[in-house]
Amino acid sequence: MEKPVPSSPSADPSLVFVVKEHMFDKVVTPSDVGKLNRLVIPKQYAEKYFPLDPESDQGGAASSPETKKLGLLLSFEDRGGKPWRFRYSYWNSSQSYVITKGWSRFVKEKGLGAGDTVSFSRGSGNPAARRRLFIDWKRRQPQPPRHHPRGFANSFPLPRGPLTSPFTSIMACGHHWCARSALYNVNWLPPAAAAPPKLEVHPGAPGVTMSPTVTLGSRSKRLRLFGVNLDFSEPLPE
Amino acid sequence: MEKPVPSSPSADPSLVFVVKEHMFDKVVTPSDVGKLNRLVIPKQYAEKYFPLDPESDQGGAASSPETKKLGLLLSFEDRGGKPWRFRYSYWNSSQSYVITKGWSRFVKEKGLGAGDTVSFSRGSGNPAARRRLFIDWKRRQPQPPRHHPRGFANSFPLPRGPLTSPFTSIMACGHHWCARSALYNVNWLPPAAAAPPKLEVHPGAPGVTMSPTVTLGSRSKRLRLFGVNLDFSEPLPE
DNA sequence: CATTTCACCTGACTC
DNA sequence: TGAGTCAGGTGAAAT
Known part of the structure; x- marks a missing residue:
């Protein structure tokens, strides 16, 4: 995809290539793209890349004693460089990590449907680069038409x-x-x-x-x- | 309705007639009488009769710098003289004024259903009388069936x-x-x-x-x- | 435990 | 159109 060309702060931004490191994909469920307006982040990836615990800050995102309660505001860029800010938090009731506020706008703009894949990456390199987050998506393979659905x-x-x-x-x-x-x-x-x-x-x-x-x-x-x-x-x- | 008979503080309360001034009605929605346990007060009436801003205190209710944050405790009387105390506040997120605590008890006791009307009045006359608040309700008219609806x-x-x-x-x-x-x-x-x-x-x-x-x-x-x-x-x- | 309360959030609708 | 309103939701905390 992007070529690993070193960039300096003074370079023309349109010519800056970003080296990305893939974090994880998720095949979105009907609920992820439905009216619940939330995306469940699989726990293994959530705790690895978006930690909310103050103890385990390993670079994916900032964390502090309050973030476990309030969650984080995560800022992503899509493939067009458009910024997407999502609230990310932990739901005790379901013991799951979720992206809530902002997610429905992403679903709508991209036309995401159940079975599509969202992909999370971050910049590669030094800690500052690794704090840059990217989101992308791809359409699922076309499905054969279903006949006689049951509801x-x-x-x-x-x-x-x-x-x-x-x-x-x-x-x-x-x-x-x-x-x-x-x-x-x-x-x-x-x-x-x-x-x-x-x-x-x-x-x-x-x-x-x-x-x-x-x-x-x-x-x-x-x-x-x-x-x-x-x-x-x-x-x-x- | 009530006759304008002057009352003194020492009169038998059961014989005191109160002159009321109608403030507003609301036809309650399913949410107003459902599990959300809140009544949305239309903004125009809320700001006119139950101001939370310190500046615009024109008699409907007390207000102070803190009330904008914490809301008010509003005390009403129903047609039987029974007191009803409701928490009244502003929700920043939806930019709406709501009655919350105490409302579900009123809905339950009166058997309110969607489409019924709640009516808010206050005493008429001097500022003290105008601070007395009243709440009443009426059942909706039975609906005739509609034929050939267009949507x-x-x-x-x-x-x-x-x-x-x-x-x-x-x-x-x-x-x-x-x-x-x-x-x-x-x-x-x-x-x-x-x-x-x-x-x-x-x-x-x-x-x-x-x-x-x-x-x-x-x-x-x-x-x-x-x-x-x-x-x-x-x-x-x- | 369930229920109520609370502070948010979003989409449908209106103007 | 964009901004405002509000009905209908949510998770979490209080009771």
Whole structure:
């Protein structure tokens, strides 16, 4: 990745390469990227790299008698150099180390999903360099579509960007319409109670395809598509 | 309501009428009467009637330099003259004013539910009278069922207690089932992918009725009913 | 023990 | 749009 070129404080920052030392990866769970707004740091890595005990300060982060109670503010840089500040602390109730405040923003910006990997590194070299922390992430391998999931989540953060999902069934009863694909279930009502929905769909037997491409805003879990309100619910893993 | 009869400190308290001045009402949310054990006071009323700033002491409550940090102890009387003492403070993180300690006892004794109204008044007249605070409440009006709502909420807190809703339509496509009533839309999958759902429903034309009575736990938005996972979405007002 | 209280946090929504 | 409000949450501490 980055070449080990020595840097001086006066060098052009855009030309400074940073030598990194990999600390650990975590394959994030649904909870890590869900509404709990926290990332559990596996205890072995937490105690090695982000110690909260005053005794065992071995360079990963500052620590003091109070940090065991209050946690730390950890500052990371992502691959673009953007700073990310997270609160990092220990939850006695679950006896686990967690990143809380700031984490949900990272999940949202990167579009992290369950099964993706986050990667933690630090600068290599002298103690000052080793206090510089880096965070990166990679998408999980594409999964084969799951059929017949056995449950739904009531709501979930939709990924940013284009969302394309071929729907495999569509139903209507009165003014209430439902469609489902391998990834989403959608409910909607037509814009006028007496009018048919204006979605470009082909209702009928299972197997029909409906592929609207929707660009989501940053906040809404509800879409307005062709004048129709849509609500999404996500199948859960088996 | 109460007649403006002058009172003296020596009069029989049961014969003293109090002239009240209405301050504000709040229609309580599910959270206000739930396990959070707090009542959010809308900021406009909080700052007008229960100021915590030393500068703006205009009679609603005492204030001092420390009260902004520690909050106040507010003493109210209910319609029966019973005293209620609440801790009132400001939460920096959510920038909101809240009544905390003592509130859950009031909710419990009065049987307050979401949608009910709490009403805050104070004595009318001289500054001493205006420092007397009163709290009252009223039950919400029973709600008429809404037909053909135009949108859905992705999730919502289900009411506590028995939930009976006659369903007016039911749909199935593959293993995905939907039903709707005037109040709820429900999605579910059968317990086994190959088996039909075991709900006591009569699928077919609109107009059929399905009336399971479900007693909800205090937290879950998901139900397991007859071995079937159900997810609810609530129609929104027009 | 469970329940209540407390000081935070976040997202949905409004303007 | 960005800032403010607040409903609905959290873990931890107090009771």
